[in-house]
Amino acid sequence: MLIGSDDLGDLSGECEYCGTDLRYTYAIIHPSWGAMVVGTDCCDNLTGTMLASEHHEKYLKKMERRKRFVSSKRWKRIRSGGEWLIQEGLSVFILPSANKFLIRMGSVEGAARYDSAIDAKLKAFDFIESGEATAFFIKRGERERRRSDQQSKRGKSADDFAKLIEQAGLSVPQRLPTAIRRK
Ligand SMILES: [Zn+2]
Structure with missing residues (x-):
């Protein structure tokens, strides 16, 4: 079972299964070997899956995109x-x-x-x-929508209040509370 992965930045790791020097490591729990840190190929072999190699490929592509982003001509x-x-x-x-x-x-x-x-x-x-940026801006948008909803509700009740005053035959006071004056 694959439980985690790491990029050490250089070949400072070592596969606990075959002894190869590693940069990309995977922590696994094997039913007969217990917990160990291994390389991509050994992880695939020991878990009988392609999880490590798929993860590795995706990871390298992301690092490639990251590098391109920094030096992009779009800046x-x-x-x-x-x-x-x-x-x-x-x-x-x-x-x-x-x-x-x-x-x-x-x-x-x-x-x-x-x-x-x-x-x-x-x-x-x-x-x-x-995806953090998208989540942040969605949340922020919702917050702003809620705020403007509240404002329009406040505006409505201020209108109602002014109408009540008129209906009661009273003159609307010169100095109204802010919420009402906003109307
Ligand atoms: Zn190995």
């Missing part, structure tokens, strides 16, 4: 400093900020500061690629 220079592009429908800005860099997506500025524009771009890529 456009901003005259006041920084760069921007549109990725999956989101406008992504990498902006200089006090010798560091920050990410802005749409109108939302991230709180984190990065040492280089490349670090910021990698972070932006991961944020979008993982």
